[in-house]
Amino acid sequence: MAFKKQAMIDWAARYTSLLSTTQNDTIKRFYGAAFSDKFAAIKDVPFVAMDFETTGLDSTRDDIVSVGLIPFNLQRIYCKESRHWVVRPRRNFNEGSIVIHGITHSEIDDAPDFNHIIEPLLQALSGKVVVVHYAAIERHFLNTALLLRLNEGINFALVDTMEIERKALKARQGLLGWLFNSKLGSLRLGDCRQRYSLPVYKNHNALTDALATAELLQAQLSYHYREDTPISQLWS
Amino acid sequence: MQAEQVEIAQFLVEHPPFDTLPTEALNELAMQIEVAYFRAETDILHLGQDISDLYIIRSGSVEISRRNGELYNRLATGGIFGQMGLLMNRKVRFPARALEDTLTYCINVNTFNEYCDKYETFADFFEVDGNVRLHQAIVEQADSNDLTTAKVKSLLHRDVVTVTTQTPIQDVAFLMTQESVSSVLVTDIEKQISDDPEEDDGQVVGIITDRDIRTKVVAQGLTFDTPAKEVMTSGLVLLDSNSYVFEAVLAMLRDNLHHLPVVHKKRPIGVISLSDILRYESQSSLLLVRGILAQQSVDDLVHYARQLPNVFVRMVNEDANSHMIGTAMAVIGRTFKQRLLALAEEKFGEPPIPYCFIALGSMARDEQLIVTDQDNALILDNSFDETLHDEYFQNLSDFVCDGLAKCGYTYCDGEIMASFKKWRMTREQWQEKFASWMAEPKPQALLNSSIFFDLDGVWGKLKWADELKTLVAKESKVNKRFLANLAANARNRTPPLGFFNGFVLEHNGQHKRSMNLKRRGTAPLSDVVRVHALAVGSRKQNSFERLEDIIEANLLPKGKAQDLRDALEYIAMMRIRHQAWQIEQGEEPDNDLDPHLLSPFEQRNLKEAFAILEKAQSYLKFGYSANSGVK
Numbered sequence: 001m002a003f004k005k006q007a008m009i010d011w012a013a014r015y016t017s018l019l020s021t022t023q024n025d026t027i028k029r030f031y032g033a034a035f036s037d038k039f040a041a042i043k044d045v046p047f048v049a050m051d052f053e054t055t056g057l058d059s060t061r062d063d064i065v066s067v068g069l070i071p072f073n074l075q076r077i078y079c080k081e082s083r084h085w086v087v088r089p090r091r092n093f094n095e096g097s098i099v100i101h102g103i104t105h106s107e108i109d110d111a112p113d114f115n116h117i118i119e120p121l122l123q124a125l126s127g128k129v130v131v132v133h134y135a136a137i138e139r140h141f142l143n144t145a146l147l148l149r150l151n152e153g154i155n156f157a158l159v160d161t162m163e164i165e166r167k168a169l170k171a172r173q174g175l176l177g178w179l180f181n182s183k184l185g186s187l188r189l190g191d192c193r194q195r196y197s198l199p200v201y202k203n204h205n206a207l208t209d210a211l212a213t214a215e216l217l218q219a220q221l222s223y224h225y226r227e228d229t230p231i232s233q234l235w236s
Numbered sequence: 237m238q239a240e241q242v243e244i245a246q247f248l249v250e251h252p253p254f255d256t257l258p259t260e261a262l263n264e265l266a267m268q269i270e271v272a273y274f275r276a277e278t279d280i281l282h283l284g285q286d287i288s289d290l291y292i293i294r295s296g297s298v299e300i301s302r303r304n305g306e307l308y309n310r311l312a313t314g315g316i317f318g319q320m321g322l323l324m325n326r327k328v329r330f331p332a333r334a335l336e337d338t339l340t341y342c343i344n345v346n347t348f349n350e351y352c353d354k355y356e357t358f359a360d361f362f363e364v365d366g367n368v369r370l371h372q373a374i375v376e377q378a379d380s381n382d383l384t385t386a387k388v389k390s391l392l393h394r395d396v397v398t399v400t401t402q403t404p405i406q407d408v409a410f411l412m413t414q415e416s417v418s419s420v421l422v423t424d425i426e427k428q429i430s431d432d433p434e435e436d437d438g439q440v441v442g443i444i445t446d447r448d449i450r451t452k453v454v455a456q457g458l459t460f461d462t463p464a465k466e467v468m469t470s471g472l473v474l475l476d477s478n479s480y481v482f483e484a485v486l487a488m489l490r491d492n493l494h495h496l497p498v499v500h501k502k503r504p505i506g507v508i509s510l511s512d513i514l515r516y517e518s519q520s521s522l523l524l525v526r527g528i529l530a531q532q533s534v535d536d537l538v539h540y541a542r543q544l545p546n547v548f549v550r551m552v553n554e555d556a557n558s559h560m561i562g563t564a565m566a567v568i569g570r571t572f573k574q575r576l577l578a579l580a581e582e583k584f585g586e587p588p589i590p591y592c593f594i595a596l597g598s599m600a601r602d603e604q605l606i607v608t609d610q611d612n613a614l615i616l617d618n619s620f621d622e623t624l625h626d627e628y629f630q631n632l633s634d635f636v637c638d639g640l641a642k643c644g645y646t647y648c649d650g651e652i653m654a655s656f657k658k659w660r661m662t663r664e665q666w667q668e669k670f671a672s673w674m675a676e677p678k679p680q681a682l683l684n685s686s687i688f689f690d691l692d693g694v695w696g697k698l699k700w701a702d703e704l705k706t707l708v709a710k711e712s713k714v715n716k717r718f719l720a721n722l723a724a725n726a727r728n729r730t731p732p733l734g735f736f737n738g739f740v741l742e743h744n745g746q747h748k749r750s751m752n753l754k755r756r757g758t759a760p761l762s763d764v765v766r767v768h769a770l771a772v773g774s775r776k777q778n779s780f781e782r783l784e785d786i787i788e789a790n791l792l793p794k795g796k797a798q799d800l801r802d803a804l805e806y807i808a809m810m811r812i813r814h815q816a817w818q819i820e821q822g823e824e825p826d827n828d829l830d831p832h833l834l835s836p837f838e839q840r841n842l843k844e845a846f847a848i849l850e851k852a853q854s855y856l857k858f859g860y861s862a863n864s865g866v867k
Contacts, residue, residue, distance in 0.1 A: 075272060076271065076342070078270055079241050079244065079266065079267050079268065079269045079270065079271065080267060080268050080270075082241070084240070197296055197337035197338075198295065199247075201243045202243070203242045203246075207240070208241075208242060208243045211241070211243065211271070218271075218273040219273050222275040
């Protein structure tokens with residue numbers, strides 16, 4: 001499927017240049033890990049799906065409550081290597097969001113500060129292309145969380161399943177549909193999954209959503225892209 | 237910190253066999269899973285590729301096919317596939333293809349094995365399927381075989397030509413010439429099929445062939461207006477249009493027929509001729525049978541019998557099933573006897589009194605293979621006078637038994653042969669003998685005589701053999717004590733399975749460490765089947781046909797008779813292939829198999845077949861006690 005081409009980022013080169021300006025060792029190790037060439041075929045690229053549960057949508061005011069990670073590639077999703085952390089936010093989060101996260105107060109009270117998971121988190125992301133559903137949340141929250149604690153932010157390659165879906169729906173809608181302003185269709189994770197006959201998941205902790213995102217990307221890629229598509233067409 | 241896969245665990249707990257796992261084991265398993273997505277209409281597993289996972293369908297549907305591409309199964313959410321491949325050298329056995337967009341959970345083979353080892357119910361799920369698996373192995377064998385899958389209707393190439401019983405024979409001959417056919421079917425309008433007489437020429441009652449017109453009309457000088465009824469051959473063997481080609485072969489072999497009418501719901505739709513079949517059955521046990529009848533001396537027969545191993549091997553290589561091979565071998569054996577008896581009557585003159593030569597045991601059951609001894613006996617007319625007639629029948633029996641031995645049918649160790657005077661009895665004496673065996677069944681006597689409960693007339697007054705069969709069938713059905721003893725006997729020869737489901741091997745002459753597939757397998761299975769068959773009053777002799785009667789009578793719990801059939805077929809085919817292999821290696825064929833020569837898959841199936849025998853034998857114990865009896 002032909003999508004409109006956009007400027008392609010060479011993330012491997014960008015990591016190399018970021019490495020030279022970074023002070024923190026943990027972040028340096030992340031930038032220093034071998035990374036996919038911009039021409040690498042998507043079938044050969046190691047991915048990691050990531051999902052954050054947060055106390056709100058504003059990364060400057062709100063905090064990460066939990067992190068779910070699951071590594072995968074075009075063929076398989078590896079539950080065995082998945083990770084799930086609950087972390088304590090800086091201030092008490094409002095009651096409303098408890099329902100969404102399915103995390104109780106006592107779990108939060110026992111949880112460590114985000115500081116404790118930076119090392120294993122960045123290690124798990126190293127060398128892999130991060131996959132999320134809606135790029136803004138994870139990109140900004142991780143950057144802010146590191147800035148707060150290490151005085152240095154982070155910049156990383158992201159594949160956004162929501163963006164892929166939006167392009168796919170636009171392509172389906174076509175020029176006439178666009179002119180007549182026909183409805184594009186929902187971009188929520190669950191609705192996107194339904195288009196590929198993926199099962200409905202009832203749980204919405206960070207790990208399940210990471211799994212759901214990984215499955216969605218597998219489905220999207222098998223529908224819309226050849227397996228030798230260069231990864232730079234997907235990431236941003 | 238712990239990455240619990242809640243969603244996966246919740247799915248697994250609702251689907252067998254995972255629902256039987258302890259919660260912790262289930263959660264642990266959920267964490268081990270790998271997920272894979274397949275778009276609709278894409279291949280998941282290719283035939284023969286390496287496989288290292290068990291697949292569970294999380295959503296979507298998957299089509300599993302056979303090696304030849306035929307649909308084998310459709311699986312939906314919760315369906316499991318790949319286990320056959322995991323159990324078999326880790327090669328894909330049944331290719332899988334996504335019918336719809338499909339999400340699968342994959343369990344690595346190491347995890348799968350670990351769970352099978354740790355959790356019995358989990359292992360059982362794949363074990364319990366053993367019988368199904370065995371059945372599939374057999375179905376698959378049958379599938380690759382044209383004769384057993386092709387239906388006779390596929391051989392019918394032209395519309396049927398029929399006349400009625402009243403048609404003058406000249407009109408019949410004219411019609412045959414016009415239609416250029418070598419046979420016509422004769423229908424009787426008195427015997428209607430439907431309610432509409434306009435539409436109905438009636439049921440098939442006879443056949444007229446070119447040969448009939450030559451031998452019955454012209455040679456005997458009948459007038460041309462003789463009605464078809466007086467020329468036709470009646471008492472036909474009719475084939476249903478849904479019969480398999482091999483059933484046509486069996487019918488032709490048994491009765492040495494060249495034409496078989498085919499009917500669909502009693503309505504004639506065609507005729508199958510010998511040449512139709514020969515075109516199909518290239519290796520042709522049929523031709524061998526016809527050849528036997530043409531031999532003019534014992535020496536000729538002995539010479540001719542040397543072809544037998546080759547015919548046997550060819551049948552095996554063409555994937556005939558055990559019923560076909562058993563029947564073909566039995567028919568060939570029967571034909572040798574018939575030819576020898578005809579030669580004997582030529583040599584010693586017409587018999588002074590009527591008699592019937594009967595075959596016993598495996599030949600009577602149509603389960604004879606290449607290695608077999610002769611079991612036979614004579615039924616004599618009640619007017620038998622020892623001083624007048626015995627010498628004749630002694631000579632005749634010696635001639636036949638010696639001739640059979642020279643043709644490769646070795647003498648019976650148990651001395652059950654017509655050449656022994658005790659096995660030449662009059663009709664009355666035989667009936668008394670059977671009655672006494674059944675009235676006062678002594679275990680030892682029964683053991684010796686169980687072979688007599690499979691009997692078949694070969695030559696002479698065949699009706700007398702049927703009389704004995706009827707006697708046995710009627711009496712055994714009501715004689716619980718007899719059945720109980722027969723059942724006890726049927727449990728004497730146990731399958732070669734030890735504790736922990738291993739094979740028990742025997743030291744046997746030159747063959748070290750082997751198991752006897754006949755003594756420990758097919759023979760005790762036939763024994764079990766015989767008990768059930770007699771309990772339902774079946775008059776059939778062949779174990780597969782007996783099983784059909786048993787299934788019909790609903791005697792056994794659902795599926796058990798089918799399991800017995802599969803087990804018998806599997807062990808019999810194992811035995812047959814073993815012998816064919818030995819013949820091809822230039823060895824003397826026997827029944828002693830070294831299981832280490834088998835693939836793990838074959839070993840597993842064989843064990844399952846033996847396990848079915850073992851269960852069937854223990855079922856006999858409570859199913860047939862002298863007091864309770866069967867329902």
